[in-house]
Amino acid sequence: MSVNITLQVYDGPYELLLDLIKKNELDIYDIEINVVTAQFLNYIYAAKELDLELTSDFLVVASTLVEIKSKMLLPKASVEAQEEEEDPRKELVQKLIEYENFKKTAELLRQQENYELRSFHKLKEDFSYLDDFSLLQGVSVDVLTKTFQNILTRYEKSTVEHHIVMDKFNVKLCMDGIYHMLRVKEKFFFTELLSSYALREEIISYFLALLEMCKNQLITLQQNSTLTDIWVVSKMEWNHE
Known part of the structure; x- marks a missing residue:
């Protein structure tokens, strides 16, 4: 048998x-x-x-x-x-904690993406790169997670009522916005990309765009000491001819 x-x-x-x-x-x-x-x-x-x-x-x-x-x-x-x-065991423990924190962040972003799909009927985008936290070279996952949550909390407290435009915020459009900003200056704060009263969808879309550009080694992320913002640093060489 x-x-x-x-x-x-x-x-x-x-x-x-x-x-x-x-x-x-x-x-x-x-x-x-x-x-x-x-x-x-x-x-x-x-x-x-x-x-x-x-x-x-x-x-x-x-x-x-x-x-x-x-x-x-x-x-x-x-x-x-x-x-x-x-x-x-110290190094192993640090890697386990970093992996666990990144998985939690990835799950949070997936939940938000599913919410946006139900609310705005967006086409599904590929977030498989969120399973690989090695793409984050300039900042630890734990610190990045805390800073991202701080930014979300700060903007949610200051948000006022305003009209939501369908499909205004998606990763592709946000990446275009980051490219434009990088042509102006090679280093800037993440919050400089956001409008004065940024919606949760806008913040998360820009954050996902940053992760995608990190994966493609176009930028690096650096942490400021107060955990209130994230430095975005260009790795690209522009042809100004």
């Missing part, structure tokens, strides 16, 4: 790790590395048995987990040495 075995499919190794942490009710800042390493490797072995293709990222993270586990098993010379030595 044949037995059907199903295996949950994950978008990447960090999503798998976060799921293991959640299922085992672990503290993300104090991961029981023995538990997650064993279960992570079991998943890879099971996927191999079922002929599921995993990206090389899974193997990289697997080797990282094994390395961390080995370091944590090494005997410490003294209590002072333990206090001075950096936790080998």
Whole structure:
């Protein structure tokens, strides 16, 4: 008698790790590395048995987990040495938190996009690039998320009633607006793109346009110290002839 075995499919190794942490009710800042390493490797072995293709990222993270586990098993010379030595899990924890924050931001933007589709009958646009947070080189995901939420809150408090023009704000048009601004100056604040009483749809459309241009390596994003705005910096070379 044949037995059907199903295996949950994950978008990447960090999503798998976060799921293991959640299922085992672990503290993300104090991961029981023995538990997650064993279960992570079991998943890879099971996927191999079922002929599921995993990206090389899974193997990289697997080797990282094994390395961390080995370091944590090494005997410490003294209590002072333990206090001075950096936790080998620190870098992994930072990457997990950054990934989790970016996924939350991506989900927020997808929800807004679905709302706009229902409200304004817009054509669906491709937001698959939101799954790859490596495109953000000039600012951390955590800081970018906080700043974006601060901007939304600030404009929602100052917004007054005014007419909404159908399809006025979409990513393509917003990218055109950014191109125009970059021809005027090579560095400017994100809020300089927005009207005085910007609607939520306008802010999010321009933000998505920035992410798309980051993906295409046309701009970089930099953070101001107060978390109230985002610097947009051009990476393009203009032909002024």
